[in-house]
Amino acid sequence: MPFVPVPKDLTKVKTKVAFNLTKRQLICFSIAGAIGTPSYLFLKQHISTDLAAIAMVIIMLPLFFVALFEKDGQPFEKLARNYIRSRFIKKRKRIYRTKNYYKLLEQQNQLIKEVTPIVQKPIKQKRQTKRYKK
Template structure:
């Protein structure tokens, strides 16, 4: 009796987490960030290695390129780093920290509308009385 082993391929349960790979098993976002890192770091290295030495230039190049690599790889709860930073900066520096819970009181608005209608009705009744009073005074003369 022969045992046949079937290949095991893990399939993620949530297909929203699956990213399409473009080249070298990297996503488009990762390729762009790595290209930017290379575009910034390599010229820095080539321009500074003769002035500050090869090892120090390489170390500084790595330090300069690290934020771009981090930006390419970091993702939390399906959000990339720049979206997380945008939300953080917005919530801590741009918008107010204390946001009181405010409700829209529908009944107060209805009461205000009822009061306004009563005032209008009173003004109309008052103007009718004044008009009737003027008519009465003109007839007496």
């Protein structure tokens, strides 16, 4: 009977499309091939084939990195976007502010104290005018 290992955490399992690669890896590798092959063919005419191959690998390495790198379940793009956002776009110093609910309750109580006499005053005046009409 063959033994098949089954991972305990199924959230880490990714669907493989072709050649045991994910869709993301296939796209990045094909873009790397589309960029690396013409660069190799162009550089081979001007420099030796060894240097052209090394240059091709150096050109393709960032795309390989993007395809394969993943940290804490996040791909490279999300990590880079979060880093750029926290490092350059957002403010570095975050001020800790809380809402003082006690102060809000006091303001509400003060408003109620101010408004209730104003609201109840016309009611008393209306009652008094009705009495005089009789």
